Each structure stands twice: as C-alpha cells, then as structure tokens.
Amino acid sequence: MNKVLGIIDGKEFTTGDTLLELSYLIAALLFVSGLKLLSHPESARRGNLWAASGMGLAMITTLLLHKTGEGAGIPLTNIWIIMTAIGLGAAIGWMIAKKVKMTAMPQLVSFYNATGGAASALVGLLEYPNAVAGDTGSILVTVLGLIIGSVAFSGSMIAYAKLDGKVGDLMKPYMTYINLVILIFTIGMGIYIVASPNQPSEMTWAIYTLMALSLIYGVMFVMPIGGADMPVVISLLNAFTGIAAAMAGFIYNNQAMILGGILVGAAGMILTVLMCKAMNRSLLNVIIGSFGVGASAAGGEHGTIKEITLSDAAVLLSYSQKVVVIPGYGLAVAQAQHIAHEMDELLESKGVEVKYAIHPVAGRMPGHMNVLLAEADVPYEKLVEMDDINPDMPNVDVAVVIGANDVVNPAAYDDPGSPIYGMPVINAHLAKNIIIMKRGMGKGYAGIENALFFNEKTRMLFGDAKNSIQKLVSEIKTM
Amino acid sequence: MENILQYFFEYKEAIFIIALSVFLGIEVISNVPAVLHTPLMSGANAISGVIIIGGIILVGHADLSQLSVQLVLGVLALIFGTLNVVGGFAVTDRMLEMFKKKKSRQS
Structure with missing residues (x-):
C-alpha cells in the first residue's frame, strides 16, 4: 500500500492514495446511479442500496487509507475513537429508523436532515482554526458550510418539532423584519470573518458567534412557516444540508463529498421548485410572505352548513358509481389511513369505483399522502394526481374530503382577494355530491373561509376522521 | 479578488464538478413521480x-x-x-x- 507509484508536482503518491481516490470515484458513481434509480418506482429500493454501499465504501477506504502526515495513516487510537463514534451513531440511527411508526416518517426525515446539517456545521467550526489567514477561498467555503449547515440543523429541528406537534406556528407580521435583521447580522459576520486579515486561530470567538447567529436564524426562519408551506421548507432544508456537505468537501478537496453534496443540493432545489409550482407561489413568497398574516380579507361568504347522518352517508356512498377520496393532513393526524382503505375495499366490493386524489402539497412533506396510504396498503393505481383527476371531477358522484381544506378551496379560482388565489386545487366542488369529514368548523392552515363548506352539494360529517370512517364502515356493512 | 481568482485556479477541477453536478442533479431528478x-x-x-x-x-x-x-x-x-x-x-x-x-x- 505504501509503494510509491509516481510523483505529481513534487509530491509522491502511493498505491494507497490511488486506491482511495479510486474508491471515491466509485462512491460518486454509486451516488449518481443510486439517485437515478430512486426516481423510478420499480428500481427505487435498489437505488437506495447502491447509494448506501457507495457511502459504506467511501467511509471504509477513508478510515484505512487516509494519510494524516508523511506516509502515516490515521493513528490506531484515533481509528478506535472513530469506530466507536460511528458504531454509536449507526446503532441509534438504525434503531430509530426501524422502531418509529410509519406515520412519524415526515418528522423522522426532518430529524435526520438536522443531524446531517449539524455534522457539516461542526466540521466547518473545527476546520476554521486550521485555515491560514489570507486564504480567502478556503475561509469562504468554511464559513458558508458553517452558516448553511447550522441553518439546516436548527431549521430542521424546528420542522421536526412542528411535524411532531411539539411546536406550533408562530406568525407575527413583525417577524419578517426581525428575520431580515438576523440574516443581515449573520451575513455581515460571515463577511467580516472572510475579510479579516487576522489568523483564524485567533478568531474563534467570531466563528462561534457566527454559528450562534446562524442557529438562531434557522429557528426564526422556519418558525412562521406551516401548513401547505411545510413541504417546500422541508425540501429546501434538505437541499441546504447537501450544499453544506459540498462546502466541507471543498475544505478537504474531496470530490466524492463535493459531488454527493451538490447532487443532493440540486435535487432538493428541484423538489422545492416543484412544490412551489404546486402552490403557484414563488420561493421568496413562501419564505418571506407567510400566508394568512393580515391577508384574510375575504370572509363575507357565509351560508348554512348542512350535516349528514352516518346512515345517509352510507347510502350515498354505497349507491354511487364513482367516489373520489381527497385526503389531507387531517387524515395523518387522525391516523385514519387504514380504516379509509377498509372503506374503499368495502365500497369496491359493492361495485363502486374508488380513487384517491392526491394534491402535491397535501400533508406536511412532499409525497406525504402517498407514503401514508402506501402504509395502509392502498394500491398504487388508486392514487391519482391532481392534474389527472380534475378533468374527471364532474363525473364523480361523491367527493369525500378527509381532513383536507385549503387544497380543495374553490376560492383559489374565483376570489382574487384570497391568499390562495391562483393555487391549483382539486376540483371537489365540481363533484355531484361532497362529503366533508372535519373535526369542527375551524379554518384551514391559511385561516381563510372555505366556500366549499357552504356549497349546496356539501354535507358535513363532524368528528374525528378515524372514528367517523369506522362508524361509516360498520354502517355500510349492515346494508 | 486576486485571492478568489487564485482559489478558482487551484480548485478548478472541484468547481467544474460543482457546475456539472448541478445539471446532473436536476437531470436525474426531473420527472420523478x-x-x-x-x-x-x-x-x-x-x-x-x-x-x-x-x-x-x-x-x-x-x-x-x-x-x-x-x-x-x-x-x-x-x-x-x-x-x-x-x-x-x-x-x-x-x-x-x-x-x-x-x-x-x-x-
């Protein structure tokens, strides 16, 4: 392994060095092909495995072949410490991943994203003092990695807490300005550090301050965001973690880190843009103009709410030809996915055609409803995307809205004063009958009235979704 | 400014990787169901x-x-x-x- 193969720029390189770089190349290729395979349903699982093996390979070769000095590998004691830390992280990570309930998946993904951000931030923090004053480029990437990693960490932790129901949304009109001030301070501090002529090792106070500022910004940035904006923010934070890792790759001039990080960053940005498009809003609008604040202008439209009894609902559903279920975050909260599937199977056995209409931003993360319904074994073909179901909505006998609100609000079409005006929605209002399952008359996340509730074709079924569907199922069975 | 240019030259391979990875990431992910x-x-x-x-x-x-x-x-x-x-x-x-x-x- 220590055989010298040749000399480049006056530096000898050995078989070990070459193998290390070669393993990084293989790892990078595995990341790319893994991600590619992940984007097709048939090959997704294999893709995940490929990416994971690329990671494993890079970790092992770095541990064995990385040089800490002239011809010397990582000292044995250090290897033991590294292995212990990795073993500990792996055990905890594995256990959480296997134990957590499927319904807690969104918060878990956020949590893991937070840990990645934290690792990047810490690497930046610890590598900074090793930089040399005047090496602006190196200091710049270190500082960028630290800022982005810290924001990804604290932001994802808040997203995790929100998804887990531990923290609510905090929306105050003045928060935009506070956030702007914190952001300016953070960037200012970053520029100060990059431009400073002092030795980085004498500036540790500054780098710790920068980390603290970035962490605070991450919290403040995610705090006001909620509801349908959550999927956008989660995929944005995901992109941040990738970019932060790539910045650290620059510090070590490690191509596998750079490629892996940027790949994730670009993929995350694409997903973010996709989510924004699903709401017909710009990214800036999502981040700055938190919805609902002082914007609930429309509200004059009131009418009478009509309730439906369980037996009437059962009759209506059983004698329909086409039923479309429109799930939202309420389905996830009530954990009603299994019973919903029981209901669709029961109806199918009676010859009713049942489909699920999935809005791209229904739920709290990209694809949330798909994962939830997959967990309940709802066949893939029954899940129809918004654009495919909308033309067919006028032929639908009953639209059953379970815990969704803003994604079926017709105000998106006809009320220019509404904050969600212009957002593509599922055309539940075009169905012949509409049943809405809701816990109470509360407004949706956006805090706006939904004219659909007052539609003359609409009947409300109040109560916990799981409970209501349970009763509905037994009612249908008796018929 | 000089520092940044110097840095670019020193790390030109890495910067090329970044530029190309962005396209690769976009290309790989687009059209995902x-x-x-x-x-x-x-x-x-x-x-x-x-x-x-x-x-x-x-x-x-x-x-x-x-x-x-x-x-x-x-x-x-x-x-x-x-x-x-x-x-x-x-x-x-x-x-x-x-x-x-x-x-x-x-x-």
Missing part, C-alpha cells in the same frame, strides 16, 4: 451524510494527548453524520419496502 417524493428526499438526505468522510478525516487528525473541546465536537460530528447516513438509508429502505410489498400482492 409524486409517489416517490418522500423516499427520494429521504434517500438524497442520506447521501448528504457524505459529510461523515469529513468527520473521519477531522477526528483522524485530532490530537489525543489531551481531552479538548475540538475532540468532543469532532466525535459529536461523527455521531451526527452516522445518524444521518445509517438512519437515512434505513428509513428510505423501510418506506420503499412498503411500496414493494403492495405491488407483489397485486401481481
């Missing part, structure tokens, strides 16, 4: 755990003659990084297994 959004995000998230290599190098160079804040934070970075990698891939696999199970039942 909505059903895969969550697993894709979760899998990509695990890949961003590649920071773990930085953690290994960092602790590999650590001076062990005394217990320092640097060492503790370095070990913490390693633990966090591994959590991201192992947990991320494991969770993605669990999600995808769920999708698969349902498919085989139908065929």
